[in-house]
Amino acid sequence: MELTWKEYPYKDKxxxxxxxxxxxxxxxxxxxxxxxxxILLKGNKTKIEVNGKELKEKDFYPTKSKIxxxxxxxxxxxxxxxxxxxxxxxxxxxxxxPKNLKKKCKDALKIVGLExxxxxxxxxxxxxxxxxxxQIALELLKNPEIIVLEEPFQxxxxxxKKKIRMVLRRIKDQFEKTIIIVSNNPNTLLQETEELIIFxxxxxxxxxxxxxxxxRVDFLKKHKIEVPDIIDFVYLAKKNKKAKIDYAKDIRDLIxxxxxxx
Amino acid sequence: MEVxxxxxxxQIDNLxxxxxxxxxxxxxxxxxxxxxxxxxTLAKILDRKIEGKFNINLRGRDIKEYSLEEYNxxxxxxxxxxxxYTEKTPFEEMKKENIHKTKISFFRMNSFSKHLLEKExxxxxxxxxxxxxxxxxxxxxxxxxxLDDIDYELNKEELDDLYAFLKAYIKTFKMSIxxxxxxxxxxxxxxEIYIIDDGEVLLHGDPISVLQKDNVLNKAGxxxxxxxDLSVKLRDYDLIKKIDxxxxxxxxxxxx
Numbered sequence: 324m325e326l327t328w329k330e331y332p333y334k335d336k337x338x339x340x341x342x343x344x345x346x347x348x349x350x351x352x353x354x355x356x357x358x359x360x361x362i363l364l365k366g367n368k369t370k371i372e373v374n375g376k377e378l379k380e381k382d383f384y385p386t387k388s389k390i391x392x393x394x395x396x397x398x399x400x401x402x403x404x405x406x407x408x409x410x411x412x413x414x415x416x417x418x419x420x421p422k423n424l425k426k427k428c429k430d431a432l433k434i435v436g437l438e439x440x441x442x443x444x445x446x447x448x449x450x451x452x453x454x455x456x457x458q459i460a461l462e463l464l465k466n467p468e469i470i471v472l473e474e475p476f477q478x479x480x481x482x483x484k485k486k487i488r489m490v491l492r493r494i495k496d497q498f499e500k501t502i503i504i505v506s507n508n509p510n511t512l513l514q515e516t517e518e519l520i521i522f523x524x525x526x527x528x529x530x531x532x533x534x535x536x537x538x539r540v541d542f543l544k545k546h547k548i549e550v551p552d553i554i555d556f557v558y559l560a561k562k563n564k565k566a567k568i569d570y571a572k573d574i575r576d577l578i579x580x581x582x583x584x585x
Numbered sequence: 586m587e588v589x590x591x592x593x594x595x596q597i598d599n600l601x602x603x604x605x606x607x608x609x610x611x612x613x614x615x616x617x618x619x620x621x622x623x624x625x626t627l628a629k630i631l632d633r634k635i636e637g638k639f640n641i642n643l644r645g646r647d648i649k650e651y652s653l654e655e656y657n658x659x660x661x662x663x664x665x666x667x668x669x670y671t672e673k674t675p676f677e678e679m680k681k682e683n684i685h686k687t688k689i690s691f692f693r694m695n696s697f698s699k700h701l702l703e704k705e706x707x708x709x710x711x712x713x714x715x716x717x718x719x720x721x722x723x724x725x726x727x728x729x730x731x732l733d734d735i736d737y738e739l740n741k742e743e744l745d746d747l748y749a750f751l752k753a754y755i756k757t758f759k760m761s762i763x764x765x766x767x768x769x770x771x772x773x774x775x776x777e778i779y780i781i782d783d784g785e786v787l788l789h790g791d792p793i794s795v796l797q798k799d800n801v802l803n804k805a806g807x808x809x810x811x812x813x814d815l816s817v818k819l820r821d822y823d824l825i826k827k828i829d830x831x832x833x834x835x836x837x838x839x840x841x
Binding site for chain 2: 450451452474477478479480481482483507508510549552553555556559560563564566574575577578581582585
């Protein structure tokens with residue numbers, strides 16, 4: 324599902340934005356909660372297109388239900404004793420009535436890489452990455468087309484980050500979902516996303532390929548947008564020493580380039 | 586340097602084998618470890634929320650010898666969960682807690698904290714609530730404030746401001762700060778680092794000496810800050826001689 328906001332009224336301005344399908348998109352800037360309201364279809368119902376066609380009033384709620392939000396912290400949303408109970412409650416709340424409840428829960432856990440035994444676990448006994456996997460599994464129960472995650476990699480160590488990265492890529496590639504990662508960490512956004520949306524002072528400042536976007540360092544610095552360390556280093560080397568090195572995503576590529584050019 | 590806190594051979598089943606560390610007065614110490622390395626458990630032990638046969642000395646006395654009231658005047662722990670304030674403003678919260686006026690004056694004079702004091706507590710954002718918690722803890726404790734995993738609540742700029750504020754504060758009031766964290770990004774700004782892994786102290790020392798052990802840190806699940814990582818790798822390739830944490834200095838070294 325591709326969602327477009329064309330001349331969408333926002334405060335005293337308008338917003339033009341497209342969420343493309345099957346991408347991992349980064350979202351950063353300030354007052355992101357305002358843009359999230361728009362993306363989660365919590366605002367004005369007009370000037371929105373789905374797959375190039377105007378979103379009609381009757382299709383508004385079905386479309387809205389295809390967009391899921393995974394908040395940074397899970398505990399506030401957990402009320403049931405076990406993960407299975409939580410999943411069943413979630414389905415009731417979202418009017419999802421599958422023939423086989425347990426199978427639906429097991430399948431959702433399987434997609435995020437968790438075993439069936441987790442159904443009997445209490446969320447408070449799970450690790451940070453398992454909690455994140457469970458949050459994603461809960462949202463998968465309603466088979467959304469767009470999943471928005473707030474800082475999914477924060478408070479995770481290297482192996483756990485790797486685990487969540489694999490889950491998100493699998494959901495995008497195998498299940499053809501769009502993943503939106505909301506983060507204020509430019510290093511994370513550079514590594515994890517294909518496209519970047521920058522929302523700053525109530526305006527969409529940029530929406531383009533993440534690497535291309537971060538290479539516009541002068542533009543980003545002018546708008547006080549933090550750039551990834553690796554990009555900033557190359558930018559300064561080029562600016563201060565006319566170094567003939569290329570922008571890189573991976574530190575090993577940068578080192579090879581430095582080795583060739585010093 | 587006066588050692589203010591000593592933790593000796595801390596042992597907890599399935600968590601720690603023999604964790605020992607000491608904290609000097611007037612220092613900021615980072616205690617870093619991967620998920621489930623026991624950072625929050627340590628914070629709770631220092632908060633006396635977990636009791637046991639621990640050998641921990643504060644000012645040379647076993648912490649259990651202090652009454653809780655005495656102890657809370659010496660050590661405060663800040664967790665990243667939101668707390669409710671009962672007073673209308675953080676300033677009134679401070680008055681209720683009998684925080685010394687010289688400390689309140691410090692908060693009033695510092696640009697980092699002054700804007701928070703008169704805000705309405707029920708209108709504080711999550712970030713502001715945490716910052717107010719930190720101010721209250723600094724105000725209440727005379728010796729040590731432990732900040733348990735609060736760094737992911739703030740962005741880089743806010744963390745830079747917080748660390749500058751903490752440095753100024755501990756210099757004035759001769760206190761110590763312990764920061765438990767997963768992220769080593771801000772660790773360079775602290776005086777000492779302990780890396781805990783698999784129930785014991787894996788590495789200990791000044792930030793540069795600890796952070797350049799990239800293989801050990803990665804193995805423990807921790808990411809090395811970009812500039813250290815780059816410097817270490819460039820040194821391994823014989824392109825530089827010493828570790829440089831500043832981008833422009835490293836660029837000068839490489840291209841001069």
